Amino acid sequence: MVSKYRKQFNQEFSQEKYEQFKEILKQKSGVETSFRISESPMFLSNKFKDKLIDASESIIDQIKALSPETLQKAIPENCKVPNDTNQPHFFTIDFGICKSENGEIEPQLIELQAFPSLYAFQKIFEDTFCEVYPFLNELKNKMPHEEFRNYVKDLIVGNENPENVILLEIFPEKQKTLIDFVLTEKLLGIKTVCLTKLKKEGRKLFYENEGKLVEIKRIYNRVIFDELDRIPDLKTEFDFREDVDVTWVTHPNWFFKISKFLLPMLKHQFVPKSYFLHEFPENENLENFVLKPLFSFAGSGVNLDPTKEITDAIEDKENYILQRKVTYAPLFEDINGEFSKAEIRLLYIWRENDERPILLENLGRMTKAAMVNVDFNKKDAIWIGSSNAFFVEE
Incomplete structure (x- = not known):
């Protein structure tokens, strides 16, 4: 797709630049990425982007039209958390990049979630592509870094002191997304805290920072609640189902409410039955x-x-x-003349007083395997793993 930029990237690519790319990410975060980074970005047309936005806007309309009672049915009884909210803080939507019967490149919905993705990482990721390959700067997301930071800070930190806001995860140092946690800390000045380290006094939650207990007012939640049951002998002072005096960003109930549960209810030409x-x-x-x-x-x-x-x-x-x-189209040519398939995730935020979510970034995943998840790729393949899409005029 978009052969001019693909040709230029492939001509400029080298293994040395790929190693430089990964080294810059390590320098910016202080940690290694523990998932595979694709050597290449994805070049997609603005025409394709219009199709993505059209499908996404339709899906948002359909979700907004659903009753709270319908959405509540998605939450397993043993996973219901008190103090639910009217809408989520995050909305991410995954599309496969496919080819229609008449040869048109089109998106097909794969999945949607009201759960945070790699927001902080993806912005740095895009910037790093542009550092290593300066010609990409003309295609860069037009939102300035400061504006991006303000959006994310307003959403996650709100009016609180960053000291009273935490990123919550279970054993964060073992998670593949650790690099995003570290970059979020740098972006917002908040701490990442393991669920096992939370202290509870009455309806208040605390974490320990430099020997003193600090009250938690807002939780940027990265724990997938229903996975906690799979961790043997997990000991915590706090259970998600307890009524506590914190603001969830986003509330855990939304992980279930906007999920595969909705797929049978959605209708659009880019939504598979x-x-x-x-x-x-x-x-x-x-x-x-x-x-x-x-x-x-x-x-x-x-x-x-x-x-x-x-x-x-x-x-x-x-x-x-x-x-x-759906059939993913092998569209992304590597330096050996072989082609990768891909899917794209649109990263929206949904502020508490906004009618609709705001699109901040995108995330790409490239593969040569049957499944796009980066764990399913062969170790010696190239043009596979986590990526970023640049949109251009054809």
């Missing part, structure tokens, strides 16, 4: 669908080739969906 497993019609062919658990992360539990035996054996069918398969 989806069904809850227990509602799958007899006239549809199982071979044309992907089986996905409602609540899983990073591609876990996804079955690309479900059979009747597999679906019949599932007891909690209401917790699974079947989503019509």
Whole structure:
């Protein structure tokens, strides 16, 4: 796609520049990236971007039209957290980059979440591409860094002192997204705190900083609540289901409410047909669908080739969906003349008093494997892993 920029990038690319790119990211954060960084950005047309925005705006409209009662049904009873909010603080939406039957490049919805992604990292990531390949500066996101920071600070820190705001994760030092936590700390002046380190007194939460207890007023939540049950012998003073005097950014209930649970309800030409497993019609062919658990992360539990035996054996069918398969188009040519496929995630924020979310950044994932998640790639392939999209005139 967009051959002028692809040609220039491939001509300028070298392994030395790739190593330099990773070294700059390490210098800016102080840590290694623990997920694979693609050697290349994605070049996409503004025409394709218009299709992305059209689909996203339609999906936002449809979500806003759903009743609170419908959304509440998405939350498992054992995962309900008090003091829910009217809307989430984050909205991310993933599209596969596909080709239609008539050869048009088009997006196809893969997933959507009201859960934070790599907001701080992705901004630095884009900047670093532009440092190593200066010709990319003309394609850069037009939002100045200070404006980006103000948006994120207003959302996460609000009117509080950054000392009273934390990024909450479980064993953050072991998470693949550690680099984003570190860059968020640098961006906002907040601390990352492990769930096991929280102290609770009455309805108030505290963390220890330089030997003193500091009250927590706002929590930038990065814990996937339903995964806590899978950690053996986890000891914490605080349970998410307790009523505490904090503001959640974003409230944990929204992880469930905006999720695969919504896919069967959404309609658009760029939204593949989806069904809850227990509602799958007899006239549809199982071979044309992907089986996905409602609540899983990073591609876990996804079955690309479900059979009747597999679906019949599932007891909690209401917790699974079947989503019509889409064909990712191999569009992104590497220096060896081979092609990668990709998907793109749009990173929105949704401020408390805003009618609609605001698009801040994008995140790309490139692959040569059957699944786009970076864990599924071969170790010796190139043009795979985490990336960034630049939009250009064709």
